[in-house]
Amino acid sequence: MASQSTSIPPINLPPPPPGHLNGHYILGEILDHLSFYESTFDRIKFDELYHLLNEVRNHNVDRESTYRSFLRAFEKTTTYQNSFKELDPETREMIGKWLGGETADVLTKEEFKLPLSPAARKHFGHLQKVREMMRKLREIKQNGFSGLLHDALSKMEPEELSTTESGDIARLEEAMKDLPQIWADTESKIHVECYPSQVFHNWGLTVQNTPRWTFIPTTVLGIQNIVKFAAAQNLRVRCAGFRHSWSSTFSADGEILISLLNLDIANEVPSPLAIASDHVEALQNAGNELKTIEMLPGSESLDGKTALCRVGVAVTNEQFRRWAVRNNKWALPVDVILVEVTVGGVNGPICHGAGIGHKTIADYVRAVEYIDANGTPQAINDAEELKAAAGCFGLLGVVTHITFALDKMSYALLRPAKIDVGLAIPPPRGEDIPLALQKTWTKAQIAAAQDDFVSRATNDYYSEWFWFTFQKQAWVNSWSTTSDGEGTVEYPCRGETFLQWLENWFGGVLTSHPFFQAIPGWWQAQLLATAGMVALPPTSFAARGSGSGSAQDAVTKTALPNGLHFRRGIQNMRVRDMEFQIPIPAQADGRPDLRIVQRAWWDVIQLVYSDAETPMRLTMEMRIMNGSEVLMAPQRGNRWTCSIEVLTIPDSVTDGEWSGFCGKVKDLWVRYEEEGVVPRGSVRPHWAKEWYVLAPLPSPSYRSSPGNQHSDALHRESLTFAGERGESLTARQYLKTVAYKDAILEFKESLTKIGHKQKWELKDLQHRFSNELWDEMIFD
Numbered sequence: 001m002a003s004q005s006t007s008i009p010p011i012n013l014p015p016p017p018p019g020h021l022n023g024h025y026i027l028g029e030i031l032d033h034l035s036f037y038e039s040t041f042d043r044i045k046f047d048e049l050y051h052l053l054n055e056v057r058n059h060n061v062d063r064e065s066t067y068r069s070f071l072r073a074f075e076k077t078t079t080y081q082n083s084f085k086e087l088d089p090e091t092r093e094m095i096g097k098w099l100g101g102e103t104a105d106v107l108t109k110e111e112f113k114l115p116l117s118p119a120a121r122k123h124f125g126h127l128q129k130v131r132e133m134m135r136k137l138r139e140i141k142q143n144g145f146s147g148l149l150h151d152a153l154s155k156m157e158p159e160e161l162s163t164t165e166s167g168d169i170a171r172l173e174e175a176m177k178d179l180p181q182i183w184a185d186t187e188s189k190i191h192v193e194c195y196p197s198q199v200f201h202n203w204g205l206t207v208q209n210t211p212r213w214t215f216i217p218t219t220v221l222g223i224q225n226i227v228k229f230a231a232a233q234n235l236r237v238r239c240a241g242f243r244h245s246w247s248s249t250f251s252a253d254g255e256i257l258i259s260l261l262n263l264d265i266a267n268e269v270p271s272p273l274a275i276a277s278d279h280v281e282a283l284q285n286a287g288n289e290l291k292t293i294e295m296l297p298g299s300e301s302l303d304g305k306t307a308l309c310r311v312g313v314a315v316t317n318e319q320f321r322r323w324a325v326r327n328n329k330w331a332l333p334v335d336v337i338l339v340e341v342t343v344g345g346v347n348g349p350i351c352h353g354a355g356i357g358h359k360t361i362a363d364y365v366r367a368v369e370y371i372d373a374n375g376t377p378q379a380i381n382d383a384e385e386l387k388a389a390a391g392c393f394g395l396l397g398v399v400t401h402i403t404f405a406l407d408k409m410s411y412a413l414l415r416p417a418k419i420d421v422g423l424a425i426p427p428p429r430g431e432d433i434p435l436a437l438q439k440t441w442t443k444a445q446i447a448a449a450q451d452d453f454v455s456r457a458t459n460d461y462y463s464e465w466f467w468f469t470f471q472k473q474a475w476v477n478s479w480s481t482t483s484d485g486e487g488t489v490e491y492p493c494r495g496e497t498f499l500q501w502l503e504n505w506f507g508g509v510l511t512s513h514p515f516f517q518a519i520p521g522w523w524q525a526q527l528l529a530t531a532g533m534v535a536l537p538p539t540s541f542a543a544r545g546s547g548s549g550s551a552q553d554a555v556t557k558t559a560l561p562n563g564l565h566f567r568r569g570i571q572n573m574r575v576r577d578m579e580f581q582i583p584i585p586a587q588a589d590g591r592p593d594l595r596i597v598q599r600a601w602w603d604v605i606q607l608v609y610s611d612a613e614t615p616m617r618l619t620m621e622m623r624i625m626n627g628s629e630v631l632m633a634p635q636r637g638n639r640w641t642c643s644i645e646v647l648t649i650p651d652s653v654t655d656g657e658w659s660g661f662c663g664k665v666k667d668l669w670v671r672y673e674e675e676g677v678v679p680r681g682s683v684r685p686h687w688a689k690e691w692y693v694l695a696p697l698p699s700p701s702y703r704s705s706p707g708n709q710h711s712d713a714l715h716r717e718s719l720t721f722a723g724e725r726g727e728s729l730t731a732r733q734y735l736k737t738v739a740y741k742d743a744i745l746e747f748k749e750s751l752t753k754i755g756h757k758q759k760w761e762l763k764d765l766q767h768r769f770s771n772e773l774w775d776e777m778i779f780d
Contacts, residue, residue, distance in 0.1 A: 011036055011519075013033060015522060015612035015614075016029065018434060018610070021522065022436040022437070023471060023472065023529065023530070025436075026525075026526040027057040027530075029523075030527075040515075041514070041515045043077040044077060045072060045076065046073070048069050049073040055069075061534065066531075067506065072099060077513065079512055079513040083508070083509045083512075086122075087115060090113065094107050094112075098502070103495070104495035104498045107498065108493075108498050112495075112498040112501070114318070114569065117569075118505075118508060119571070119574060120243075120265075120340065120571070124261065127198060127259075130172065130195055130198060131195070133172055134176060134195075137169075137172070138176075172196070179196060182215065182217075182222060182225045182226055183225055184219045184221060184222035185221065192215050194214070194216075195214045195216075196214075197212065198210070198211070198214050200240070200251065200257060202243040202244075204244075204246040204574060204577070206694075207246075207693065209250070209252050209253045211251045211253070211255050211257035214257045214258075215257070216261075218289060218290060218291075219290075220289050223371045224375045224376070226256065226398075227371050227372075227398060228374075230256050231375065234767075235254075235255050236251070236252070236256065236769065236771065238250055238255065238769065239259075239260055239313075239394055239398060239399075240257060240259055240345070241260045241316075241341060241345035242341050242345060244338065244345060244571070244688070245345075245689075246577060246689050246693065247687060247689065247773070248692065248693055248771070249393060249394070249687070249773065252771050260344060289400070290312040290313055290314035290315075292311070292312040292315075293309065293310075293323050294310050295308070295310075304408065305407060305408050307408075308366055309406050310402075311404060312343070313347075313400060313402060314343075314344065316342055317335065317338060317342075317565065318339035321562070325559045325562060328409055328559065330408065330409060331406055331560045332361070332364065332404055332406055332561070333358060333406070333560075334355065334358040334360075334364070335353050335564045337567055338570065340571040344399055347365065347390070347391070347399075348391070348393055349391075349686075350362050351686075352623075352625055353564060354623035354625055355623075355624070356457065356458055356625065356626060358625055359627060359628045359629065360628045362633065363628055363630060364405050364406075365402055365404060366405050367379060367380065367381040367403035368396070368399055368401075368403075369399065369400050369402070370397040370399045371397050372760050373765060373767070374760060376758075381403070387629055388632075388751055391630040391631070391633055392632070395769050395770060396754075396769070397768075409559060409560060410481040411482050411483070411559060411560060412461070412462070412479050412480075412557070412562065412563025412564075413481065413482060413557055414555065414558060414563055415554075416475065416476065416477045416537045416538065417475075417538070418474070418533070418536070419474055419476050420441075420473055421433075421437055422437060422439060423446070423449035423452075424449075424465060424473070425453055425465055425474065425598055425622075426446060426449050426598065428598050428599050430446075432602045432606060433602075436470070436472075456478040457592070458592060458624075460478040461479060461481045462477070462478060463477075463624045464477045464623045466619050466620070466622075467620045468525075468528070468532050468533060468618070468619045469617060469619070470608075471533060473533070477566065487557050489556065489558055490558065490562065491563070491566070500567055500568045501572065504570050505572040507528070507572065507573035508572045508573040508574065510527070511573060511574075511649045517654075521614035521655070522614045525617040528649070574649075574650055575618060575648065576648050576652070576690060577645055578645060578685070578689055578694075579689040580634075580643075580644060580666070580669050580683055581638070581641050581643050581685075582641065582642040582683050583637070583638040583639075583679070583682045584624075584639070584640035584641060584642055585677065585678060586639060592640045596642065596678070597622070599672075600644050600668075600672075601622055603669070604616075604620050604665055607665065607668065615648060615652050615657040616648050616661060617648045617649050617652050618649055620646050621645050622642065622643070622644040623642075623643045624642060624643075625640070625641045626638075627640065627641060631743050632744075632747055634684035634686060637679075638682070643686075645686070646661075659694040659695060662719060681738045681739040681741070684735070685731070691719055692717075692719070692732060692773075693717070694718070695717035718731045720734075721734035721738070723738065732777060744777070765779075
């Protein structure tokens with residue numbers, strides 16, 4: 001059951017029987033019982049909500065009207081208003097006009113400037129306030145004041161004082177006394193930005209700590225000097241971009257954090273995620289050496305199909321996408337969906353995209369430039385050494401630039417479809433379909449669906465499937481490419497970009513609202529599925545009247561990077577996410593045996609229907625991909641890989657339901673090893689997702705205070721695995737001693753050889769760039 005506010009008596013509504021867990025029944029139940037909440041949440045327009053849910057239940061809605069009703073129902077609530085106030089004036093004005101009836105296409109005749117996600121804006125906005133406080137304190141001292149607290153307070157404006165507390169200023173003033181002066185240039189004129197003792201949160205709120213110093217360098221020399229300073233102080237250095245990893249891969253209490261993103265991104269309108277396409281060049285010209293994108297002269301292959309591109313690690317995916325689309329010559333062949341991530345943040349934890357012909361992003365790395373433990377610039381371009389260096393979690397040093405092998409630009413032929421879940425990925429056995437999802441399909445339909453699934457999985461350039469909890473349809477996003485650019489369009493277009501951003505922004509508002517957190521979990525899942533399925537193309541709400549049980553739009557041809565980043569704004573809504581990589585074995589004829597994919601998919605669906613608390617309140621996502629040559633990649637050793645993940649909302653974690661569900665899902669997938677379908681230790685979690693930190697952190701606080709610093713080490717809950725002798729192991733123990741037993745040895749041996757050539761030792765990496773997680777996983 002979803003958490004209940006202390007002022008709201010529980011509704012005491014039993015979960016529906018499994019056969020009734022479908023959208024039509026749940027929406028009816030919501031309509032029958034919604035009045036229970038009307039007196040408590042009097043700012044919600046329940047008449048709007050009633051109308052919306054009735055229309056949805058009768059399939060009588062379109063995308064924009066659905067979201068207008070959602071926003072109008074909540075726009076007078078405090079939760080909505082607080083989130084709305086954080087937006088820039090231009091975006092607030094656009095939302096107002098859109099709620100008034102103007103269409104997204106009309107509103108976006110000028111390019112929509114994609115705002116930062118609330119999580120990033122809050123984090124970097126806080127550091128901006130600290131920067132301004134530090135500036136004021138320096139100004140006071142330079143003008144001859146004593147620097148005492150009352151002098152600082154007397155010189156600060158009333159609105160500045162309203163955003164902080166006197167104790168914060170006092171502690172900041174004390175911390176500034178030993179603020180390190182790190183030079184960013186050879187002439188010793190520019191200092192690297194530095195902030196003392198500022199609380200760090202990752203995006204998913206699974207990690208919290210307080211580094212001693214947070215540096216924001218923009219030059220390679222600045223990073224060199226930071227590392228040398230760290231060595232002199234015996235401190236460790238870890239990096240972060242948009243902080244999108246859920247695992248404990250970041251810095252720690254009392255250590256050094258390097259932020260790869262400049263603070264001005266928080267309040268800069270438009271955001272540098274989406275401003276003019278020459279933004280990267282402007283930053284480069286302004287001296288930000290970590291924001292470069294440059295094709296390497298003479299690197300084009302003989303057949304003209306590939307070339308090398310050197311990219312600064314602080315370049316965002318949105319900047320890289322815009323650069324590629326504008327130049328229309330070269331593109332990274334595979335990428336994650338997110339655009340609010342940095343190139344370094346995507347590459348370090350060995351992230352991936354989709355497509356049976358594609359390996360991880362790190363497999364396309366051809367050179368790594370980094371600052372080693374001695375503060376010396378180094379480069380690695382040897383193919384064997386890159387198997388360790390291209391995906392090394394920041395342990396090699398501070399990476400400054402990565403050279404990727406890009407493909408000649410191609411064009412995605414997008415044709416997303418909503419297909420009956422029993423036909424999108426047919427189950428291995430008909431009885432695997434829960435009663436609530438069953439329909440009558442002919443043998444011919446089932447055979448055709450099986451052929452279609454196999455074709456998508458084995459032939460398409462990109463292949464991905466989504467299932468929102470309790471929905472009768474899956475969303476299928478698989479497509480091929482062409483070299484013919486004739487008829488290419490920008491996708492998403494300006495109006496579509498605005499709608500995608502708005503939908504995900506409202507998702508964050510909705511899931512943080514006390515009303516939403518008070519309702520039953522299966523209600524939450526249905527409301528999110530309603531919002532999700534109506535937003536995804538084809539934009540009719542549901543497929544009706546089709547003999548195949550499917551609906552799809554006409555083909556959209558767009559540049560490959562647009563196809564890879566087909567959704568904008570998904571970072572606006574915080575989620576929890578556990579992902580595993582499952583090997584796909586070969587059949588006797590050498591083709592992939594996709595039965596394990598179908599089984600992994602339907603095992604989760606059956607589990608969802610067996611758990612009345614509905615821990616998975618968002619979606620399951622599955623992608624087909626290749627293996628990997630990177631030593632520490634979960635896909636290494638696989639010929640093909642099923643990458644499958646389950647996602648929920650933070651309230652499911654707060655309710656105490658998520659970790660148990662993750663454990664059950666893991667047991668289902670690891671069972672394939674026990675049955676001998678795949679090798680022992682080959683079903684592995686994604687390093688950046690949830691596999692160790694599963695428990696919730698306290699409510700986020702962006703204020704550093706003595707005695708209230710919640711270290712990540714205090715908030716761990718691990719998946720457990722069976723060891724070689726059947727003993728229970730934590731995820732760390734299992735990955736170290738079973739799943740990556742040989743890979744870790746190879747990884748350390750490779751790093752040792754690199755270090756021998758470049759004049760550092762393995763212990764230097766641990767002392768300078770490790771943290772508690774990697775101490776245990778790699779160095780112990």
